Amino acid sequence: MAVDIQKLFNEELPAALVKHSDAAKQIGGKYQINVTGEGGGEWLIDLSDSGPKLSSGNPGNADVTISLSSEDFQKLHENPQANSMQLFFAGKLKVTGNQMLAMKLPKLFQLNAG
Structure with a gap:
């Protein structure tokens, strides 16, 4: 089943960050996620000590930037552990x-699944 990226x-993720804020901060860092194509967008996920929070846009202060197409994001979301490495190496x-x-x-x- 396709995930609604928006x-x-x-x-969903902002609600999960509120619900599991301690677990989110343990992950740490600031993530810029850029999804291109249909239904995509750009988001900053702040899991640092000042977080956790998720905001739309690309302010440019992320520790890591992850970019992929909306089609590949679907694969990533289905099975993050297996597909992240596969998509990365491809x-x-x-x-x-x-x-x-x-x-x-x-x-x-x-966190979102939990």
């Missing part, structure tokens, strides 16, 4: 900045 970043998931933080991205999506 709903995920504008409603050149479909672009990561700039702190690579170690990018490895923690599946934990973020687990």
Whole structure:
């Protein structure tokens, strides 16, 4: 089933960050997520000590930037652990900045599932 990317970043993940704020801060860092194509957008997810919060846009102060198409985001969301590495090595998931933080991205999506 396809995920509604706008709903995920504008409603579901912000609610999950509030609900699981301590777990979110343990992930740490500031993530810029840029999803291109249909239903995409740009969001900053702040899991630092000043967070957790999620805001629309690209203010340019992220520790790591993750860019991918909305089609590939669907695959990532279906199975973050398996598909993140597959998409990364296929050149479909672009990561700039702190690579170690990018490895923690599946934990973020687990907060929403929990």
